[in-house]
Amino acid sequence: MTRIDLFPGQGSQKAGMGEELFPLYPRQVALADEILGYSIEELCLRDPDGQLNRTLYTQPALFVVSALKFLHRVTGSGCLPHFVAGHSLGEYSALFAAGVFDFGTGVRIVRQRATLMAQAQGGGMLAVIGLKEAEIRRVLEEGHHAGIDIANLNAPTQTVVSGPVDDLPAAQAAFEAAGAQMVVRLPVSAAFHSRYMAEAEAAFARFLEPIALRPPSIPVLSNVSARLHEPAEIKSLLARQITHPVRWTECMRWLLARPEPEFTEVGPGNVLTGLLRRIRNPS
């Protein structure tokens, strides 16, 4: 049996998340508050100013809840997973689980990533359901939608694309005309995982440079390479993740090829469990 822990990314947040965890880890919560400059518990539980869905706040909130949930799981059983992986922001929770950085360092890194990604403007994202990757690429090529990048390959017929706000309506119409079951504009402030995030990538790479990382103690998958992280490549892959597609389907297929894989989604919601079902059973 292969135990695999999966960590969700943006979109899985919801008010009330982590409620059972905050009282159990007061020092970790206090440390996160100190780094972030606000009460993470207040944000996650009550979201008084309606900020939980803003990238700047979503990312640290998800990281804290997923990291505490992992901590609670592993100290509850003493049992470590054999592999870990996380979707986009979730990759940071997975790296925490792999021992690459400690909790406080994780909060600092995620805060910086969120800040840089929130600064990007003018872009947006579309979720395209019902078309395969090859069909999406054909639509983009034949329709001359050169401004659109593939951002997430979430499941065989679930893809997210990114691009300038002005280019999205034409792309949406083209996907619908090509037979997509559904094309949905995602409530995000920029074209994440695309070329339009190049400035954020460069600034984030500079930020990561002096931070000391430890080699993973549990094998952890990279969103960008869809292969296991190598210690020397972690920083460059994390920076590139900001401008590159999340190759989630390939990550999951790699994990599904392990002996008797058993997956647990560690974090709020069950988005990744749903994706996994579609990857396992594409029909």
Next chain:
Amino acid sequence: MKKTIWMFSGQGSQYYGMGRDLYEHEPVFRDAMKEGDAVVAPLINRSLLEILYAPRANRFEPFLPIMQTHPAIMLVEVALARLLTHRGMRPDFLLGYSLGEYTALVVSGALTLEEALTTLVRQAALLEYAAPRGAMAAILEDPEITRRWPELFAECEVAGVHFNRNFVVSAPEGVIAERLLPGLRERGISAMELPVLFPFHSRWMDAIATPANAILSALTPKPPAIPILSAATGTLWDGRNPGHLWEATRCRIDFGAVVTALEARESWRYIDLGPSGSMATAVKYNLREGSASEPLTIMTPYGNERKHLARITG
């Protein structure tokens, strides 16, 4: 005849290959190691036996990963206790130092080996993922020097006092290797860093107090069949209130005072069942001139465990 105390050491006394001579030649020891490994390996996804006894490129590499060292230290101590019991030896008291208090609970029958190993792996996971990293150093001087040079020890805390001119300090990451040890060297004082990744027995451990106590509160030890002395309190512990095990990890340990109190009563055979013989050494330096007590060591990093054992069991 002198009464016997079995002593169990904790973090800092471990090394790769500990107990190898006994593992290779003593079936009772080997069976206990296998029994414990069958509990731990499915949790940490690694075999402790392989970690401990597979050939290594550098056998002097410090043995550090906490999720391996925590259960491994207790397991070799329990395995040695079973071997001594098998040879017909019976202790009058068990004396646990820090992690060694878990061993004492198992050897006294208060906890099963499986319960104790699982709890230790859970505590190790908590340390690994939630405790601030740090370091510890043993200093061969009177602890009084911490008052003489307060600036040198500003970011350190005394974690244990072992004997006249031997005490241990803890500090957050970086402090010991970068400032304390060079400062001590300048002053001509010998000191050495211990093979640990966390500042045990210091205020920095408070960061995990709440979840650590939550893990311990699930334990329900039975009354110990052999009385247990705690190095943390210097008194007998009946196994109730498992939160005591957190105190044993957190508070400063005055081992010299524990030995002095024991010596004031009578003379003892102190047998160190830990991997390095460090407690027997500490006892030796706490004995007054003319004491009839005998500190004895079985396992050491230099091997010859069967020879040491034969001398003790006769």
